[in-house]
Amino acid sequence: xxxxxxxxxxxxxxxxxxGDWLDAxxxxxxxxxxxxxxxxxxxxxxxxxxxxxxxxxxxMGYARDFIGAMESVLPAVTERGVxxxxxxxxxxPAACAQAVLEVARTxxxxxxLKVGVVTGDDLLPRLDALIEEGHSLSHMETGExxxxxxxxxxxxxxxxxxxxxxxxxxxxxxxxxTGRSTDTALTMAPLRHxxxxxxxxxxxxxxxxxxxxxxxxGAQCSGGNCLYDWRNIPDLANIGYPIVEAxxxxxxxxxxxxxxxxxxxxxxxxxxxxxxxGDPNTYIxxxxxxxxxxxxxxxxxxxxxxxxxxxxxxATDKLKVSIAYRAGxxxxxxxxxxxxxxxxxxxxxxxxxxxxxxxxGLRFDSLLTEFVGVSSTHGxxxxxxxxxxxxxxxxxxxxxxxxxxxxxxRELAPLVLNGPPSVTxxxxxxxxxxxxxxxxxxxxxxxxxxxAVEVLS
Amino acid sequence: MKVQLVDIAHARSGDKGDTxxxxxIALKPEWYPFISAQLTLxxxxxxxxxxxTGDVERFELPNLHALNFLLHGALDGGGTLSxxxxxxxxxxxxxxxxxxxxxPDDEASKxxxxxxxx
Numbered sequence: 260x261x262x263x264x265x266x267x268x269x270x271x272x273x274x275x276x277x278g279d280w281l282d283a284x285x286x287x288x289x290x291x292x293x294x295x296x297x298x299x300x301x302x303x304x305x306x307x308x309x310x311x312x313x314x315x316x317x318x319m320g321y322a323r324d325f326i327g328a329m330e331s332v333l334p335a336v337t338e339r340g341v342x343x344x345x346x347x348x349x350x351x352p353a354a355c356a357q358a359v360l361e362v363a364r365t366x367x368x369x370x371x372l373k374v375g376v377v378t379g380d381d382l383l384p385r386l387d388a389l390i391e392e393g394h395s396l397s398h399m400e401t402g403e404x405x406x407x408x409x410x411x412x413x414x415x416x417x418x419x420x421x422x423x424x425x426x427x428x429x430x431x432x433x434x435x436x437t438g439r440s441t442d443t444a445l446t447m448a449p450l451r452h453x454x455x456x457x458x459x460x461x462x463x464x465x466x467x468x469x470x471x472x473x474x475x476x477g478a479q480c481s482g483g484n485c486l487y488d489w490r491n492i493p494d495l496a497n498i499g500y501p502i503v504e505a506x507x508x509x510x511x512x513x514x515x516x517x518x519x520x521x522x523x524x525x526x527x528x529x530x531x532x533x534x535x536x537g538d539p540n541t542y543i544x545x546x547x548x549x550x551x552x553x554x555x556x557x558x559x560x561x562x563x564x565x566x567x568x569x570x571x572x573x574a575t576d577k578l579k580v581s582i583a584y585r586a587g588x589x590x591x592x593x594x595x596x597x598x599x600x601x602x603x604x605x606x607x608x609x610x611x612x613x614x615x616x617x618x619x620g621l622r623f624d625s626l627l628t629e630f631v632g633v634s635s636t637h638g639x640x641x642x643x644x645x646x647x648x649x650x651x652x653x654x655x656x657x658x659x660x661x662x663x664x665x666x667x668x669r670e671l672a673p674l675v676l677n678g679p680p681s682v683t684x685x686x687x688x689x690x691x692x693x694x695x696x697x698x699x700x701x702x703x704x705x706x707x708x709x710x711a712v713e714v715l716s
Numbered sequence: 717m718k719v720q721l722v723d724i725a726h727a728r729s730g731d732k733g734d735t736x737x738x739x740x741i742a743l744k745p746e747w748y749p750f751i752s753a754q755l756t757l758x759x760x761x762x763x764x765x766x767x768x769t770g771d772v773e774r775f776e777l778p779n780l781h782a783l784n785f786l787l788h789g790a791l792d793g794g795g796t797l798s799x800x801x802x803x804x805x806x807x808x809x810x811x812x813x814x815x816x817x818x819x820p821d822d823e824a825s826k827x828x829x830x831x832x833x834x
Binding site for chain 2: 303307399400484486487526529530531532533534535536537538539540551552553554555556568586589591625627629631635636637638639640642653655656657695696697698700
């Protein structure tokens with residue numbers, strides 16, 4: 260057992276969302292030793308964006324950035340045995356896997372990649388049957404049954420856990436592509452695989468989940484977006500993304516490669532621990548319920564934080580489902596007003612515009628004005644510290660009726676000539692009408708979801 | 717004397733649908749009990765009056781010297797529905813840190829709390 264107790268498994272976080280730093284995955288595999296590269300591409304809104312892309316082209320619907328990332332880390336994977344785990348598959352994991360294999364062929368590395376594809380999260384083809392069988396898929400916040408928006412649903416994916424990823428790894432995959440697996444499973448799965456943690460090893464599984472939570476947003480735990488002592492965080496231009504150095508007993512250390520910027524300390528890791536947190540006693544995942552109130556953190560040398568003490572409880576019998584549905588249209592436009600009396604001018608523009616919209620009888624579900632530079636982020640909590648030298652007037656509308664939103668977009672530019680003075684910043688043209696694909700979170704019985712693993716080479 | 721939360725705590729916020737979460741972390745571990753006592757549910761509800769449309773939930777993480785608040789109805793529907801600049805609730809953290817606390821002078825000096833800057 261001595262061997263196993265000393266064993267360290269290094270999981271590097273290389274993307275915190277789709278659109279994160281293109282350079283990060285390559286830096287993570289070249290900057291020092293890592294065993295796994297974990298890439299998280301899916302935020303709540305991402306599945307709906309991918310769904311729109313798949314509608315336009317059935318070969319799309321996955322995070323294209325991942326293909327470039329694979330290209331940049333291919334030598335590390337094929338020559339040094341680094342394994343890659345990513346939920347880049349989005350709503351089309353099979354097409355994503357084919358694109359990865361194509362990258363290998365282009366670079367003469369065909370045969371050196373075994374790509375595990377995890378499917379089964381897609382519930383769309385079964386949606387009517389599920390509703391008929393009594394699964395209401397009610398909205399987790401509002402309690403509304405899904406049937407109220409059923410005809411507008413574009414995608415429905417269960418958040419799946421670590422088990423199919425572990426299976427893909429044990430079948431020899433060196434790249435694993437999933438659809439809507441949980442962000443945290445991407446980190447926990449390789450630890451389960453390497454240390455042989457059992458499916459009821461609750462404390463260890465919870466530790467793996469919390470390790471995943473800490474690194475799933477990339478550099479947000481290693482000095483990025485860190486409020487604590489932000490002025491003195493060194494070399495953000497070369498920020499180091501986080502690495503979990505995990506041990507078989509479920510303890511782990513958050514670290515980064517030497518000669519990188521950013522900072523890892525107890526405050527930076529604590530900020531990430533509380534990010535997007537609900538009830539900290541009950542962090543529900545498909546694999547385990549983790550208790551964030553048991554996390555212990557300790558500085559463990561420069562840019563290293565040890566994490567220990569984590570407790571978990573048995574998983575629930577439900578899975579969360581991410582459903583995307585068409586929810587009308589929106590448009591947001593801006594104009595900029597200058598000194599003197601910039602705010603007063605922007606406020607007058609707002610009154611004039613609203614009166615015109617009203618006169619035309621347009622109806623909106625939401626009509627929101629913000630004065631950027633004055634109160635757009637903190638609203639009524641803002642304390643004025645003197646006259647603003649310039650103010651951006653920002654107004655948005657939302658409606659089920661596309662025509663009303665389109666008419667709104669024609670009303671902003673005229674204000675430049677027929678509204679209050681000292682106005683500029685209209686060069687971007689009129690606001691674009693955007694169709695809203697909204698997020699509908701629901702729960703479904705675990706027994707309903709059957710995942711499948713395929714290993715392609 | 718007046719103490720502003722921004723000088724004794726740091727924070728991070730994020731979203732889940734139309735709910736923003738704000739994690740508030742004591743800048744010094746010894747300030748956590750004071751912060752926890754001050755940031756009651758009622759105090760935070762009052763602070764965000766007119767900013768959010770729903771209720772507030774409060775959780776304690778003494779292990780991290782942190783509190784977590786859920787602010788419901790904070791994001792104009794949240795996600796892609798929202799028309800707000802801060803549709804993902806990223807800066808509710810600093811909105812929380814605007815909170816001004818009245819502290820008896822002897823308690824403030826015993827804990828070494830800095831006086832509000834403004």
